[in-house]
Amino acid sequence: DTEVTQTPKHLVMGMTNKKSLKCEQHMGHRAMYWYKQKAKKPPELMFVYSYEKLSINESVPSRFSPECPNSSLLNLHLHALQPEDSALYLCASSHPRRGGLGANVLTFGAGSRLTVL
Amino acid sequence: KQEVTQIPAALSVPEGENLVLNCSFTDSAIYNLQWFRQDPGKGLTSLLLIQSSQREQTSGRLNASLDKSSGRSTLYIAASQPGDSATYLCAVRPNQAGTALIFGKGTTLSVSS
Numbered sequence: 001d002t003e004v005t006q007t008p009k010h011l012v013m014g015m016t017n018k019k020s021l022k023c024e025q026h027m028g029h030r031a032m033y034w035y036k037q038k039a040k041k042p043p044e045l046m047f048v049y050s051y052e053k054l055s056i057n058e059s060v061p062s063r064f065s066p067e068c069p070n071s072s073l074l075n076l077h078l079h080a081l082q083p084e085d086s087a088l089y090l091c092a093s094s095h096p097r098r099g100g101l102g103a104n105v106l107t108f109g110a111g112s113r114l115t116v117l
Numbered sequence: 118k119q120e121v122t123q124i125p126a127a128l129s130v131p132e133g134e135n136l137v138l139n140c141s142f143t144d145s146a147i148y149n150l151q152w153f154r155q156d157p158g159k160g161l162t163s164l165l166l167i168q169s170s171q172r173e174q175t176s177g178r179l180n181a182s183l184d185k186s187s188g189r190s191t192l193y194i195a196a197s198q199p200g201d202s203a204t205y206l207c208a209v210r211p212n213q214a215g216t217a218l219i220f221g222k223g224t225t226l227s228v229s230s
Contacts, residue, residue, distance in 0.1 A: 042221060
């Protein structure tokens, strides 16, 4: 299995809703990432988990809450979002750099398209 | 702070042409550089990864080069096809621990038949 699977593909939510985005990989990667991408812009890093521990938080608002319950799963919990949070949310995984494993290629999922009304 | 620039922002070519996409970065202390392809509204597909110790990588009609000292990488696409139409993103991974990929804004390629 060489894929990163993201669900749902599309999500529409109101500003008072609570929802979650999910990401799964079975490649044995121990680093997982959340990126946010607005239209016609490059992806922007949000969070990095390394060995199931949060290693990077790029000053993301607390209405986004990441969770890494095990080495294969990464969640992004959403609460009280704003319309400007509408974007494509991309999950990626790789071997951690310090592990020296593999070539550190980041493998991305297809993304979850989020619309906040 | 590392910055990644891609030129041109958009490119239109007829089918069959060979073309070069450019990527430059301000800090040569990189761990690796990765080229991605993104179709509209879709995720990113990794095309090629070049480690900092390497000069180039090839996959099919694609060839990526890296000149770390000058802060440049190029993606060469041979015999372009309409199916190559997409946005191509260059991303560098800095040497510093605790950092992740830094992306350029991409080059949007359109190949006409």
